[in-house]
Amino acid sequence: MHERLSFHIKRDSFLHSLNPLTKLVLTLALILIAFTFPYYWTPHILVLAAIIPLSLLGKVFREFSVTALRLIIPAAGFLFLMQAFFQPVGTDIIFKFYFLDMTMESVLFAFRNAMRVFVMVSAFTLFLVTTHPSELMSDLTRRGLPGQFAYVIISTLQILPQMQAKAQTIISAQRSRGLDTESSFLKRAGSLIPLIGPLVFGSLVEVEERAIAIEARGFTSKQVKTSLHEVPDTAFDQFLRWALLVFIIISIGLNLWLS
Amino acid sequence: MNININNLRFTYPTGLEALKGINLTIDSGEQVAIVGQNGAGKTTLVRHFNGLLKPTTGSVSIGDWETTKHSTAKLASRVGYVFQNPDEQLFSRDVLTEVSFGPKNLGYAKEKIDELVKRALSLTELNDKTETNPYDLSPTWRKMVALASIIAMDTPSVIFDEPTTGQDAVNVGRIAHVIAELKKEGKTVITITHDIDFCAENFERVIALAKGQVLLDGAAREVLGQEEILAQTYVDPPQLTRLGKRLGLKETVTRQEEFISAIARRA
Numbered sequence: 001m002h003e004r005l006s007f008h009i010k011r012d013s014f015l016h017s018l019n020p021l022t023k024l025v026l027t028l029a030l031i032l033i034a035f036t037f038p039y040y041w042t043p044h045i046l047v048l049a050a051i052i053p054l055s056l057l058g059k060v061f062r063e064f065s066v067t068a069l070r071l072i073i074p075a076a077g078f079l080f081l082m083q084a085f086f087q088p089v090g091t092d093i094i095f096k097f098y099f100l101d102m103t104m105e106s107v108l109f110a111f112r113n114a115m116r117v118f119v120m121v122s123a124f125t126l127f128l129v130t131t132h133p134s135e136l137m138s139d140l141t142r143r144g145l146p147g148q149f150a151y152v153i154i155s156t157l158q159i160l161p162q163m164q165a166k167a168q169t170i171i172s173a174q175r176s177r178g179l180d181t182e183s184s185f186l187k188r189a190g191s192l193i194p195l196i197g198p199l200v201f202g203s204l205v206e207v208e209e210r211a212i213a214i215e216a217r218g219f220t221s222k223q224v225k226t227s228l229h230e231v232p233d234t235a236f237d238q239f240l241r242w243a244l245l246v247f248i249i250i251s252i253g254l255n256l257w258l259s
Numbered sequence: 260m261n262i263n264i265n266n267l268r269f270t271y272p273t274g275l276e277a278l279k280g281i282n283l284t285i286d287s288g289e290q291v292a293i294v295g296q297n298g299a300g301k302t303t304l305v306r307h308f309n310g311l312l313k314p315t316t317g318s319v320s321i322g323d324w325e326t327t328k329h330s331t332a333k334l335a336s337r338v339g340y341v342f343q344n345p346d347e348q349l350f351s352r353d354v355l356t357e358v359s360f361g362p363k364n365l366g367y368a369k370e371k372i373d374e375l376v377k378r379a380l381s382l383t384e385l386n387d388k389t390e391t392n393p394y395d396l397s398p399t400w401r402k403m404v405a406l407a408s409i410i411a412m413d414t415p416s417v418i419f420d421e422p423t424t425g426q427d428a429v430n431v432g433r434i435a436h437v438i439a440e441l442k443k444e445g446k447t448v449i450t451i452t453h454d455i456d457f458c459a460e461n462f463e464r465v466i467a468l469a470k471g472q473v474l475l476d477g478a479a480r481e482v483l484g485q486e487e488i489l490a491q492t493y494v495d496p497p498q499l500t501r502l503g504k505r506l507g508l509k510e511t512v513t514r515q516e517e518f519i520s521a522i523a524r525r526a
Binding site for chain 2: 175194196202
């Protein structure tokens with residue numbers, strides 16, 4: 001009954017109150033700096049000095065920790081293992097597992113890459129959690145982003161939670177018809193068909209209906225549209241965006257200069 | 260098979276307390292309508308009857324089974340539940356397979372399944388559509404397929420979640436007929452509805468919910484006459500009841516025959 005239509009968590013925090021574009025620039029800045037700043041410990045420092053403080057500032061530390069533990073750390077950990085074993089650098093073997101060698105260099109290399117990925121996914125997670133998608137899109141279209149593009153982004157952000165909610169209803173409906181979704185694996189594998197059919201078909205119907213609905217409201221009209229909802233953009237937001245831009249340029253500049 | 264609801268409270272993971280202490284007994288063979296404004300807790304309540312939701316505190320039992328001790332797949336043999344939107348449950352290539360899905364899950368013998376499916380199809384007037392893909396049918400007929408797919412499970416109790424929403428008069432008539440037939444077979448029918456005229460014409464007992472609590476519970480005529488109390492949950496009495504009141508009839512009337520005979524007596 002209470003379907004979440006996006007990853008957004010409504011809170012009253014400083015991070016929530018920033019302009020969406022500022023948060024988008026902040027996210028990109030964190031990612032670009034983590035990947036380009038020519039200092040080995042950059043991504044590690046960013047996690048401690050930016051990602052974690054930001055999650056506290058956005059009052060979403062608890063939710064963020066859960067996501068990080070369940071999703072981001074396992075993914076980054078997997079990446080670490082793959083790269084640590086398969087990166088053919090260095091000669092100083094510190095660990096051997098059958099034919100797989102782990103060298104000091106490959107471990108360091110893998111550790112940094114895993115942390116970079118961690119920063120990237122975390123930054124996006126924080127962005128999605130603290131920014132309502134429709135606020136982001138109304139701000140970006142106001143700045144001249146084409147509506148079609150906004151639609152593609154917003155529907156991508158919303159489709160997963162929507163499908164999740166839909167899947168939940170379908171599972172409930174089929175369980176009410178005696179479909180066993182809780183017992184043995186074989187039984188559950190067989191019970192997928194009654195779930196996938198309505199989900200795929202329903203999603204296709206929804207896409208069509210949504211297209212008709214937004215067109216009925218003049219989606220492709222060339223006129224300049226007004227918005228009922230004003231997204232605030234303060235002087236501080238503008239300052240922050242320029243400052244972040246300067247950081248990005250310095251980071252990329254140093255990277256190019258030193259390489 | 261009685262349904263016993265004992266001091267049921269339910270809080271969603273979001274923290275919303277949807278049911279705040281419900282006590283009800285629904286006897287075997289009763290025809291019950293549940294009314295109330297959006298968010299009153301109607302769907303939350305009936306989803307406890309087949310274990311889709313489990314009580315936060317309190318208990319719900321279907322006959323001798325407490326819902327917390329059995330899976331929904333198991334409870335489905337005692338309580339059938341027709342969801343509001345048929346598109347959320349139809350998946351088969353033809354109507355016959357779709358309607359057989361439920362009874363097959365319940366593990367009935369083949370002859371019994373054939374018999375149950377045949378009866379469900381004739382009750383819902385789908386006999387000539389067994390080979391059709393449900394998605395080639397109009398929304399009103401898809402609704403009938405959804406109804407048939409639950410009726411074929413031959414459960415002692417059947418729940419309908421807003422069966423008449425978006426249906427034309429002919430199909431509302433068909434649904435009323437299905438409910439009357441189920442009553443003849445001695446089955447319990449529980450229906451959530453916003454269609455108060457439909458409620459007045461087809462149900463003996465009406466339960467009005469408001470903000471997670473039972474506001475009114477009793478014979479349809481008694482409940483539907485309480486205009487002021489029903490207004491608390493944004494339910495209007497049926498048109499005939501209101502007309503009767505305005506005309507100054509002494510008794511509460513809910514159905515056409517009653518109205519006509521009351522007017523005739525007064526004249």
